[in-house]
Amino acid sequence: MEFFNQVGKLALGSRLRMLTERITDDAAHIYKLYDVELQPKWFPVFYVLSQGEPRTITTIAREIGHSHPSVSKIIGEMTKKGYITEKKDKADGRTTLVTLSPKGKAITEKIAVQYTDVNNAIEEILTQTRHDLWQALEEWEFLLEQKPLLKRVQEQKKKRESQHVKIVDYTPKYQKAFRDLNEQWITQYFKMEEADYKALDNPKSYILKNGGHIFVALYNDVPVGVCALIKMDDPVYDFELAKMAVSPLAQGKNIGFLLGQAIVKKAKSLGASRLYLESNTILAPAINLYHKLGFKKVIGHATPYERCNIQMELILK
Structure with a gap:
């Protein structure tokens, strides 16, 4: 166990697999001890069918939480051993029902005492531990159902990488990045329009001098994201969140969200009550x-962009 002491929780999967293999190996010997000719991997299917009612493979798979191909393979193996009988459903000839054969049902009677002894052995182990593994497994299964481990690792990755992101104020040295990053995504999905050229070619006169603001996201001091807060001459909206762009090479690092937060915070500091934006639903x-x-x-606001098919607002106060 020295390896697991060194690696720790990083080897959770390997340690669980080792524990599973140990228990599975013991299970094979336990079946022999009781003269029961079953393989450990067959047990969930066997137990469900031992309840008496014929079932389809789909129903069994759903009940035991296995895939359809996995259950189908087990059914095939058990059928070859003579433990399962297959027959067509009288109500629906396209459906095949499986049930235990007389040979399979004979195992049901023989295995009853094994159930008792195995359950008591496990209960004995639980009394000798400080932590209830069964309850812990239920908790882990519930939490992973809510949010898989992959999703949790992705969030941690994004959180760690976002620590290397700095949101800074726009200066003229970032004009090329401001234009290039926006032109990149616009031309990938749409076409540059007149309003784009006005904002991207002259950000100082079109955005900054009119009371707007631009933020630049730096990742390891390289500009990888931009976003503008544009002052609007509108009776309802004070500012527009616009020209947000993040380099494809830097996506997945929480940069868009950090830029958005900076824009919202700036709008609030300027006394804005409503923030507006335009986009296209293709940009999920x-x-x-x-x-x-x-x-x-x-809905219903005038727009200078052909590509706009969705308008959104954020009420700040």
């Missing part, structure tokens, strides 16, 4: 980001 990650920031869909 962006729409999800805006929802995460608190934006909600609105």
